[in-house]
Amino acid sequence: MTEKLYNLDDYREDMQRCMSCGLCNPLCPTGALCEWESGSPRGQIQLLKAMLDGEVKPNKYVASRLYNCTLCGYCLWRCPSAVKTTEAIKAGRALLVEKGSHPESLDELESNFLKEKNPLGLPQTSRTDWTRLAKSRIPVKEKADVVYFPGCFAAMTEPGKEVAVATASILDAAGLDWTILGDKEWCCGDHLISSGKVAHVKDFVSHNLEAVKNTDAKTLVTSCPRCYRIFHQEYRRLVGEVDFNVLHITQLVDDLISSKKLLPSKSVKLTAAYHDPCELGRIMKVFEPPRRILKAIDGFELKEFPRNRNTATCCGAGGVFRFTDYSNALKLGAKRIDESIPLQVDAIVTACPTCKLNLHEAASQVGSGVKILDVTEIVARSL
Amino acid sequence: MSKLEEVLGSENVSARTEELLCYARDSSIFVCRPEVVVRPKAAGHVAAVMKIANEEHIPVTPRSGGTSAAGSPLPVIGGILLDLSGMNRILSIDLDNQIVVTEPGVYCDTLNEELSKYGFFFPPDPASSPACTIGGMVNTNASGNRTIKYGPTRDYVLWLEVVLPNGKIVETGSKTLKSVSSYDLTRLIVGSEGSLGVVTKVALNIVPLPESYSTAFFIFDSVEALARAALKIRRAGMVPEMLEFMSRTTTKVSLDYAGIRGVPEGNFMLLDFGGPPEAVQAYLEKGVELCRQESPSYFETTVDPAYRQSLVNARKAALPALARIKPTTVMEDCTVPPTKLPESASRIERIPEEVGVPGFELGNFGHIGDGNMHPTFLFDSRIEEHRRAFLRSLDILYEQIVLPSGGSVTGEHGIGLIRAKYVGIEHPSTLTLMRDLKKLFDPNLILNPGKGKGGPYPLRAAEAII
Numbered sequence: 001m002t003e004k005l006y007n008l009d010d011y012r013e014d015m016q017r018c019m020s021c022g023l024c025n026p027l028c029p030t031g032a033l034c035e036w037e038s039g040s041p042r043g044q045i046q047l048l049k050a051m052l053d054g055e056v057k058p059n060k061y062v063a064s065r066l067y068n069c070t071l072c073g074y075c076l077w078r079c080p081s082a083v084k085t086t087e088a089i090k091a092g093r094a095l096l097v098e099k100g101s102h103p104e105s106l107d108e109l110e111s112n113f114l115k116e117k118n119p120l121g122l123p124q125t126s127r128t129d130w131t132r133l134a135k136s137r138i139p140v141k142e143k144a145d146v147v148y149f150p151g152c153f154a155a156m157t158e159p160g161k162e163v164a165v166a167t168a169s170i171l172d173a174a175g176l177d178w179t180i181l182g183d184k185e186w187c188c189g190d191h192l193i194s195s196g197k198v199a200h201v202k203d204f205v206s207h208n209l210e211a212v213k214n215t216d217a218k219t220l221v222t223s224c225p226r227c228y229r230i231f232h233q234e235y236r237r238l239v240g241e242v243d244f245n246v247l248h249i250t251q252l253v254d255d256l257i258s259s260k261k262l263l264p265s266k267s268v269k270l271t272a273a274y275h276d277p278c279e280l281g282r283i284m285k286v287f288e289p290p291r292r293i294l295k296a297i298d299g300f301e302l303k304e305f306p307r308n309r310n311t312a313t314c315c316g317a318g319g320v321f322r323f324t325d326y327s328n329a330l331k332l333g334a335k336r337i338d339e340s341i342p343l344q345v346d347a348i349v350t351a352c353p354t355c356k357l358n359l360h361e362a363a364s365q366v367g368s369g370v371k372i373l374d375v376t377e378i379v380a381r382s383l
Numbered sequence: 384m385s386k387l388e389e390v391l392g393s394e395n396v397s398a399r400t401e402e403l404l405c406y407a408r409d410s411s412i413f414v415c416r417p418e419v420v421v422r423p424k425a426a427g428h429v430a431a432v433m434k435i436a437n438e439e440h441i442p443v444t445p446r447s448g449g450t451s452a453a454g455s456p457l458p459v460i461g462g463i464l465l466d467l468s469g470m471n472r473i474l475s476i477d478l479d480n481q482i483v484v485t486e487p488g489v490y491c492d493t494l495n496e497e498l499s500k501y502g503f504f505f506p507p508d509p510a511s512s513p514a515c516t517i518g519g520m521v522n523t524n525a526s527g528n529r530t531i532k533y534g535p536t537r538d539y540v541l542w543l544e545v546v547l548p549n550g551k552i553v554e555t556g557s558k559t560l561k562s563v564s565s566y567d568l569t570r571l572i573v574g575s576e577g578s579l580g581v582v583t584k585v586a587l588n589i590v591p592l593p594e595s596y597s598t599a600f601f602i603f604d605s606v607e608a609l610a611r612a613a614l615k616i617r618r619a620g621m622v623p624e625m626l627e628f629m630s631r632t633t634t635k636v637s638l639d640y641a642g643i644r645g646v647p648e649g650n651f652m653l654l655d656f657g658g659p660p661e662a663v664q665a666y667l668e669k670g671v672e673l674c675r676q677e678s679p680s681y682f683e684t685t686v687d688p689a690y691r692q693s694l695v696n697a698r699k700a701a702l703p704a705l706a707r708i709k710p711t712t713v714m715e716d717c718t719v720p721p722t723k724l725p726e727s728a729s730r731i732e733r734i735p736e737e738v739g740v741p742g743f744e745l746g747n748f749g750h751i752g753d754g755n756m757h758p759t760f761l762f763d764s765r766i767e768e769h770r771r772a773f774l775r776s777l778d779i780l781y782e783q784i785v786l787p788s789g790g791s792v793t794g795e796h797g798i799g800l801i802r803a804k805y806v807g808i809e810h811p812s813t814l815t816l817m818r819d820l821k822k823l824f825d826p827n828l829i830l831n832p833g834k835g836k837g838g839p840y841p842l843r844a845a846e847a848i849i
Contacts, residue, residue: 016710016765020408021703022450022514026490035422035469036402037449043405050404061401080640081706 093196333362453799487518626752
């Protein structure tokens with residue numbers, strides 16, 4: 001099944017259609033890190049085509065170019081010719097893995113998956129550690145209407161845990177019948193797909209679907225835009241229809257506020273810019289719910305980055321870039337932080353635990369005083 | 384290689400297959416691989432490379448954005464590919480004298496984004512403005528959507544720093560806004576497609592941005608009616624900011640890409656005025672009245688900047704959006720006298736029918752206001768019959784439609800490889816002079832051989848590559 005889904009040959013017509021117009025190049029975040037044409041999306045298409053045609057063999061040099069990408073989807077959105085560049089890159093990475101030409105750091109990533117069911121290499125038993133930080137008891141029920149699926153970066157990283165805790169308080173305040181899956185939650189599998197390590201994707205998909213199904217939940221809500229996209233796109237591609245509703249937390253909160261089931265009554269005095277996570281915004285087109293939420297909170301002043309929505313700059317953490325090129329991932333994060341300076345904001349607010357982590361670490365590295373927060377943290381403060 | 388590495392550092396020189404194949408493409412149909420790619424960072428680097436190449440008679444092909452639709456930056460006979468994209472600094476913005484100085488690798492939109500902070504812009508507005516560079520625009524004398532009002536790139540180039548094929552660095556023109564103290568070498572270099580020298584610095588005149596815009600678009604059932612409407616605008620003495628068109632096929636895919644829904648199918652014309660609000664509104668009303676005399680099936684007007692931008696985006700995306708239709712997309716670049724537009728546009732529409740090959744199609748679009756059309760052939764270059772149909776279509780387009788109507792084989796994209804065959808037909812009396820001029824600048828014929836106006840043209844080679 002995975003061979004069929006992540007086959008470079010499926011993108012042959014995309015590569016043929018690409019007329020090298022170059023519109024994808026100027027704002028590609030990682031293209032700017034590599035001065036050679038081969039590091040740009042247009043060049044990556046040429047490399048993929050050459051690999052497919054046998055003009056070049058999969059090798060470490062090709063890998064250095066094809067992994068020089070956060071899969072932020074800018075090229076995908078920008079391309080008038082509808083060339084599926086990022087999808088082709090994922091398939092190209094699967095071929096590099098098959099031929100043993102992938103970056104070595106990905107072997108460790110895969111081993112983390114197999115051993116601990118997450119990309120971070122943290123013990124699976126620590127997946128619920130965040131619940132101890134919550135003010136109320138976090139439910140782990142056999143049956144519930146809503147499953148909260150924090151995702152690895154919300155459940156297991158320090159900046160992410162604040163998102164999970166805030167989300168729990170929102171779900172409680174709205175009076176929902178909800179549960180987490182506890183240690184039955186495994187990574188959604190995106191890092192396997194993004195890295196080209198696709199051999200075990202199906203195991204993760206099947207496991208998570210089964211775990212959610214057993215709760216009879218009608219809705220799965222996640223803090224993580226990757227999980228949101230994966231459940232929507234990849235799970236459907238792999239197993240057909242998913243028989244529960246999948247929401248990003250900002251969509252649920254937006255609904256709860258508009259239907260008056262959640263009343264953000266306290267003032268939150270903060271001036272902040274909203275950073276669109278690539279997966280949530282440009283790729284899944286969820287632009288307005290987070291903005292509507294923030295605008296509904298008294299005292300909160302929302303500012304926009306000059307590059308916002310479809311043209312938002314990637315924070316640097318997309319795909320497996322933090323695993324293959326950590327220093328440049330932080331460099332891209334610092335660039336996004338720089339873009340906030342003229343806005344004179346106290347904070348950058350996002351809706352993705354991975355963006356939060358990367359921006360947080362980038363801010364620390366460059367000594368920026370800007371706070372990095374999640375939309376849910378602002379909402380939780382207003383309750 | 385070792386001499387090049389000595390000059391540029393080994394990190395700026397590559398002969399790896401993986402790199403060479405990436406530089407073997409532009410937006411044309413051709414694939415020509417260089418033997419080595421070098422990345423200079425300064426005019427001195429370029430000069431050193433040219434000196435080595437000239438001494439050893441190695442061909443050199445300059446490139447920056449690599450967006451040419453004509454094959455201009457492709458190394459048709461191998462040699463050195465000079466990638467100038469790393470020379471991408473805006474060197475100075477002088478608002479008092481209204482002059483900006485840049486390196487060749489600056490993107491057109493990047494420059495305009497910077498200039499807009501001061502209320503200025505560099506007007507030539509190619510559809511490829513996000514990805515094309517100032518160096519490429521100078522070398523093709525690029526124009527675009529706003530040329531009808533502001534003219535092409537050459538009208539803005541004040542002086543140039545150029546590296547000659549022998550490695551000598553020269554400056555053309557004068558630092559003043561007016562000067563007739565030399566031959567106009569600046570204008571000779573502009574549009575020369577990198578065949579006479581390598582442009583390493585550009586001084587451009589800039590102008591204030593219009594205060595506001597007023598915009599309309601129309602859908603016509605036939606291209607003739609659309610072209611007649613465009614002529615009426617010209618005859619009325621009106622000077623729009625943009626007067627653009629897209630044929631039925633192009634309209635469908637471009638509006639879809641730009642997310643513009645609910646517009647009936649047909650041929651699209653964009654009419655845009657820039658200036659003080661009261662003036663542009665009055666011009667638009669008059670323009671709409673004139674266009675309605677040609678019975679458009681649909682029209683809309685807008686002063687909403689976001690909607691206007693979507694319409695402009697749709698028009699700018701025309702070429703790559705057409706690539707959704709067929710595996711191969713090749714754009715042409717003809718101009719005809721505006722009075723010949725209705726007849727020529729209609730005749731161009733019938734080329735696929737005339738060629739009669741199933742699956743071989745056409746989309747057209749362009750700057751109807753100044754008679755510049757971009758017939759774009761849509762086919763599958765992997766099919767021999769389609770390749771033959773394409774070459775026959777070029778002959779019909781240029782030899783039977785464009786040149787007999789007093790037109791030119793290229794309005795703004797240059798001769799490149801694709802149109803080399805037609806230079807002598809269009810310019811029989813000056814071809815020898817142009818070749819002599821090329822030899823004067825480049826006696827060893829090493830700089831961008833086979834392109835531009837000075838030949839020699841590997842005519843059969845170009846066809847063979849296709």
